[in-house]
Amino acid sequence: MEKIKQKDINRENLLNEGVALLMQQGYHGTGLKEILDAVKIPKGSFYNYFGSKENFAAEIINHYIEPYLVQLNGYLDESEGNALAALNRYLQEGIAELERTEFKGGCLLGNLMGEVGDTSEICRNALQVSLNSYRDVWEIGLSRAQSEGTIRSDKTAREMADLWVNAWQGALLRMKIEQSTAPLKQCQQALLGDFFKA
Amino acid sequence: MEKIKQKDINRENLLNEGVALLMQQGYHGTGLKEILDAVKIPKGSFYNYFGSKENFAAEIINHYIEPYLVQLNGYLDESEGNALAALNRYLQEGIAELERTEFKGGCLLGNLMGEVGDTSEICRNALQVSLNSYRDVWEIGLSRAQSEGTIRSDKTAREMADLWVNAWQGALLRMKIEQSTAPLKQCQQALLGDFFKA
């Protein structure tokens, strides 16, 4: 079974397009037709792949967060000895990307938590899993920074990771309505550059 | 011109119902018909009052935030001499209310920032104004707490108010997907009870 199946390519294309469109227009604001047309896949195939829009959205959520986990883990692995620097570098890269795309979208998790967090059980579960795994990576990074002495140790890494994820979500929302990455930079500076400092 | 106009009653009813439904189902997830049926007002009247769904949403945003401003200002005015206690009491009341309504909705501003923050210019403006005025009230409260010596003064009240609003938005989103007010309590404790302490 070496062959790359067309089905998997189609699925992947649908998920990529789904991430892009749901990010900017939300769940109810994006019709299946729009996604289908963009990747030229008929409806019948879609329902064969995903079963429903709701399931599709749940898969999109998983698909969305994975690259971020990989990237952050990558930065942490590279910079042996300075986890805090790795976290800051990761953020800097993310902020630069958001400036490139003119603040469009923000964070799919945040947007969908607000929109369907209490109407779709399936999405709610997917969001919970994804957000927790993202928080966990931050916990690891902060924990390492603690043992390196750059982050204060009178609070648990878990506690700070939770606070960080919350504040960052809020900052991303404010970025969208202020059309500026200033809230992000301010958030980074206030927490990583001050409150969390050893 | 003492007479209470039916038009104003209808507008008020529409706004109240609009707040309730948009909170739980979002902008695109809520049809006008649903709102109209709930308050028994015909389509034509709606378009006389508001012109479009988008304008209606912008008015809903204003209508939503006002009571919170009044309430927080009220707590601050009452408790002369202990602004920090007033802030905590305000939060405690809000958390209790969210538990009563079983975490449904969360914050309309947060939800709409994510959903239409970068697709509707009109809503974006309304959100910006509302969120800023909410942040301003927190700034006043924190500033008073600083002069009372309960909150640290090496950071500006504005900076802390911004961080607070961001973190609280994030905590509200996580409340929705975790179906628990634990994130809210944790957020309150971490910032007001620790990082912001004098």
Add this chain to the structure above:
DNA sequence: TAAAATAATACGACTGGTTGTCTCATTTTG
């Protein structure tokens, strides 16, 4: 003050278009 003219508002059937979902004949695959 009474009647007429004018303006403002109320109303809901209707429009053109889109939604998510499903069906089914055809094609592809193992």
Add this chain to the structure above:
DNA sequence: CAAAATGAGACAACCAGTCGTATTATTTTA
């Protein structure tokens, strides 16, 4: 050949918004 995948379209429900008419208020006229 049987099973799975495909693709085009059918489907009813719903969407935001419009428009001509009916009703009610307000102003003008006599």
